[in-house]
Amino acid sequence: MKTIFQDLEYLSSYIKDNKAKKVIKELEEHFQALRSKSGLKQLLGKKKLAKITRNVKYEQELVNLQVELIKLQNWVYENKKRVMIIFEGRDAAGKGGAIKRFTQYLNPRKFRVVALQKPTEVETGQFYFQRYFQHLPNPGEIVFFDRSWYNRAIVEPVFNFCTPEQYQKFMKEVPEIEHALIDDGIILVKFWFSISKENQQKRFKERMSNPLKHWKLSPVDQKAQEMWDKVTHYKEEMFSRSHTGFSPWIIVDSNDKKRARLESIRYILSNIDYEGKDNAHINLHHDPDIVERYHRRTHDEH
Template identity: 65%
Template sequence: ELRDLQIELVKLQRDVQLKGRRVAIIFEGRDAAGKGGCIRRFIEHLNPRTARVVALPKPTETERGQWYFQRYSAALPNEGEICFFDRSWYNRAVVEPVMSFCNQEQYAQFMRQVPEFEHMLYEDGIELIKFWYSISKREQESRFRARKINPLKQWKISPVDEEAQERWDVYTKYKERMFSRTHTTFSPWIIVKANSKKRARLESIRYVLSRLQYAGKDQPVINISPDPSVIRRFHRSVVQIDR
């Protein structure tokens, strides 16, 4: 099933290359939600020359003095390219205020500016998809435990992980505010129920294939319609989905 979906992704990438399109896909969610693993399934068989993962480190001293969106703007896709953002400018909507990495004035300014920023991307022809990977508190705790005992995954452990469970409700408050204020017709939030890593990965790929146009889409080798019980656009009844 995954292999057939990846064949369709190769078709999509070829179309993006030939037509000089620019595609940006954002992967957001709580810690241990499975964002990185999902991205790896997307890019596994894509041409690395025109498929790029963006996972920016902490901002430097110079970057902290710049317009907040500046370093993300520099990472946006070039013609013929698909970029996968493993976290994005939305750090300032949730993680940063929760962990006190920004002040309330910086947060408020970001929340005012981000719809305008994304509208500029839309008007400039960038095709933007925003995923939020939703897991339960119990599932997150289970994944944290697995990281600690698996020597191949211990590199994923960060100080932020230690706070994630304790600050769960605060995180939820900022997450829901982010949805309500940054979900737009031109840049909607797509929520993925991610307690099952396998289903989340498959349905995310299906969503991208169903959302974006490409040559050969009318003759897919597999069903590309996402399961609505796993993946859906944000709307008011989806709030607190991962409580």
């Protein structure tokens, strides 16, 4: 009983925070439940209090990190820096949800999210990188790529959307392209959101049962499970041939979406020296068990 009231006291301390307002009503219901033995038993049985505590802690951590992201954005803008963050990963790995938390409170005039559709007939005949180059960050801007030119490293060869020659040409050119961008001053980060086969299947089922997420389903998604091993092969080839000292792949364990969001934000904040960074009050050190540089070993996606 004492522990429960301590948890409730902890939660109550965050009620002034706007992000915690949504749990106030639920907290009040739990306070009422504590008045009866049956209510307490139900509360403990369903572990609702522990879940609410975790959610409030997550929301508070997220708010703190988003404040730092605003500082980062202001620094990028004032110093005319160019930042490009690539989000790659299997279908349903949580890329879009992570980008949403990155950009939630940023000034929309100072960032862009790029999520390109399949190439047009004209674009198919162009230099492969051409349609991506027009979306590179301008001075003072952060650009988030929800998938990128690495479609040609995995999706296109897996589903035969490119020829073997086009694939090999891309794999040869991409390290040189990225080296040129970085040499020109662009800050480039490449995230791979890693998910297990079992969790991917669970998220697909959720999309199918939730009408608000039907739009996320695509014919490619529906084949993702049966193409798992083939995707794994091309993923490992991509890491092996495009992971470099100047442009490394950063692997994010996204089996827990909330932890993946927090730790990927921390990675960005800890690796860019922006002004006003609050190291004293906020943990800006990413968890190496969640976020790590790629190294040549088999990943848990298998």
